[in-house]
Amino acid sequence: MRCAISSSKLKKKSNPAVNVIDLKFYYGDNLALNGITLDISEKMITAFIGPSGCGKSTLIRCLNRMNDLIEGVRIEGCIKIAGKDIYDPAINVTELRKRVGMVFQKPNPFPKTIYENVVYGPRVLGVKKKSILDDICEKALTRAALWSEVKDRLHFSALELSGGQQQRVCIARAIAMEPEIVLLDEPCSALDPIATAKIEDMLVELKKDYTVVIVTHNMQQAARVSDYTGFFMMGELVEYDETTELFTKPKKQRTEDYITGRFG
Amino acid sequence: MVREAYHKALKELQDDVLEMGKLVSQAIQSSIEALKTRDIETSKEIIKKDQEINRMRFDIEEKCIVLIATQQPLAVDLRTLTAILSIITDLERMGDHAEGNAKINIMIGEEPLIKPLVDIPRMGEIGIAMLEKSLKAFIERDVEAARRVCNEDDKVDALHDQIYHELLLLMMNNPKIIHLATYLTWVSHNLERIADRVTNIAERTVYMVTGEMEELNVSKY
Numbered sequence: 001m002r003c004a005i006s007s008s009k010l011k012k013k014s015n016p017a018v019n020v021i022d023l024k025f026y027y028g029d030n031l032a033l034n035g036i037t038l039d040i041s042e043k044m045i046t047a048f049i050g051p052s053g054c055g056k057s058t059l060i061r062c063l064n065r066m067n068d069l070i071e072g073v074r075i076e077g078c079i080k081i082a083g084k085d086i087y088d089p090a091i092n093v094t095e096l097r098k099r100v101g102m103v104f105q106k107p108n109p110f111p112k113t114i115y116e117n118v119v120y121g122p123r124v125l126g127v128k129k130k131s132i133l134d135d136i137c138e139k140a141l142t143r144a145a146l147w148s149e150v151k152d153r154l155h156f157s158a159l160e161l162s163g164g165q166q167q168r169v170c171i172a173r174a175i176a177m178e179p180e181i182v183l184l185d186e187p188c189s190a191l192d193p194i195a196t197a198k199i200e201d202m203l204v205e206l207k208k209d210y211t212v213v214i215v216t217h218n219m220q221q222a223a224r225v226s227d228y229t230g231f232f233m234m235g236e237l238v239e240y241d242e243t244t245e246l247f248t249k250p251k252k253q254r255t256e257d258y259i260t261g262r263f264g
Numbered sequence: 265m266v267r268e269a270y271h272k273a274l275k276e277l278q279d280d281v282l283e284m285g286k287l288v289s290q291a292i293q294s295s296i297e298a299l300k301t302r303d304i305e306t307s308k309e310i311i312k313k314d315q316e317i318n319r320m321r322f323d324i325e326e327k328c329i330v331l332i333a334t335q336q337p338l339a340v341d342l343r344t345l346t347a348i349l350s351i352i353t354d355l356e357r358m359g360d361h362a363e364g365n366a367k368i369n370i371m372i373g374e375e376p377l378i379k380p381l382v383d384i385p386r387m388g389e390i391g392i393a394m395l396e397k398s399l400k401a402f403i404e405r406d407v408e409a410a411r412r413v414c415n416e417d418d419k420v421d422a423l424h425d426q427i428y429h430e431l432l433l434l435m436m437n438n439p440k441i442i443h444l445a446t447y448l449t450w451v452s453h454n455l456e457r458i459a460d461r462v463t464n465i466a467e468r469t470v471y472m473v474t475g476e477m478e479e480l481n482v483s484k485y
């Protein structure tokens with residue numbers, strides 16, 4: 001298994017891919033994010049951890065405006081990707097979601113073949129040539145560390161795959177869009193340790209080309225794969241630091257209590 | 265509070281370290297007492313008891329490994345476990361130094377001491393006091409107390425210098441006692457090493473609490 005430690009030890013600072021500035025998010029009257037400010041580094045893995053309901057999913061859904069689909073929500077503050085405010089009315093949301101891909105907790109492949117799942121996005125965007133689609137499919141599945149397992153059954157239904165394989169199809173589907181940023185909300189929570197390890201290895205490989213943001217309840221997973229970790233509690237960012245620092249010597253007592261299980 | 269069993273196990277491990285420290289401190293104490301009173305039986309006893317110290321070290325180490333494997337400790341808990349692993353190694357070595365003193369006593373055997381022992385017991389007393397303070401600082405997570413312990417190492421170093429020169433003079437004046445004087449320099453050396461290892465315990469304590477590695481006292485030796 002690959003390890004993220006070596007890269008984060010270098011304390012290599014990369015440019016921020018995303019700037020979140022004093023972000024407040026309301027579901028109706030319920031304040032779910034209370035003034036979050038953080039930068040997400042380019043081509044690094046950033047993990048968000050924290051107790052259930054602290055706002056991790058809300059935050060990552062803000063990054064590709066997935067929350068727009070929910071009734072009665074309100075957002076204040078600002079999120080910039082590559083320097084541009086993504087909530088600017090001039091922004092094309094479809095284009096944004098192409099640049100910021102998302103993978104969910106439960107694998108949700110379409111009831112189509114593996115191949116059709118992966119090339120779905122490019123097809124919608126108008127790519128028609130079979131040779132190009134084939135190429136996209138192979139590249140994305142290779143990136144998602146699934147190619148060798150499925151290359152002989154690309155035209156079988158994705159629903160016939162195991163959970164871990166389905167999740168990697170979903171990751172391949174996200175990558176096939178050539179996003180700049182990949183968001184993953186608890187992508188391994190339904191997977192066994194082997195499938196989890198494969199996805200973790202793949203994430204470390206992915207960050208060569210992509211900025212990765214992962215929400216996880218598995219602190220060991222955050223520790224294994226991420227370069228930076230943010231700890232959230234009740235809609236607030238309590239601590240945000242290099243992962244090795246946060247897990248060996250957190251600066252805030254609330255972080256310490258949470259990660260050592262003295263919380264609650 | 266969640267993870268009660270885990271935190272209880274961590275607490276028990278710290279008690280085990282304290283227990284092991286007591287055995288080591290007793291071993292040092294009686295090794296010097298035996299030397300002073302020419303008590304060969306006690307020295308043999310110390311050598312036997314060192315087995316118990318060694319075994320205890322492995323027991324504690326094993327418990328640490330099991331906790332690391334099963335509980336994935338993080339942050340202060342992780343630092344506590346690594347501190348314990350380091351401290352028990354130092355304690356085990358201190359036990360060996362005490363055992364070394366016991367063996368020297370046996371080697372001296374029936375021969376009379378070449379001088380009344382004053383500075384050597386003094387060194388031992390300071391070392392034992394340092395050991396006890398360092399373990400108290402560890403248990404109480406008292407960084408200031410840990411730092412203070414390290415300053416006392418200078419006294420032990422100074423005594424070691426003094427004893428060494430005194431014994432050198434005795435040897436020059438009377439070559440017949442060279443072997444006996446050499447034995448005593450070994451004892452002094454063992455005690456100097458013990459105090460030095462106490463400073464390691466104090467350094468680990470500071471690391472455990474603050475997360476910072478600090479070299480607190482660079483020994484002369």
Ligand SMILES: Nc1ncnc2c1ncn2[C@@H]1O[C@H](COP(=O)(O)OP(=O)(O)OP(=O)(O)O)[C@@H](O)[C@H]1O
Nearest residue numbers: 027030032050051052053054055056057058059070
């Ligand atoms: N669609 C929604 N409508 C109304 N309130 C919501 C909605 N989604 C989340 N919330 C509320 O917002 C807060 C943050 O929820 P969010 O899903 O972001 O938490 P989370 O950190 O992802 O938790 P978990 O670890 O359980 O997934 C919670 O109080 C939750 O009840």
Ligand SMILES: [Mg+2]
Nearest residue numbers: 056057058185
């Ligand atoms: Mg969530």
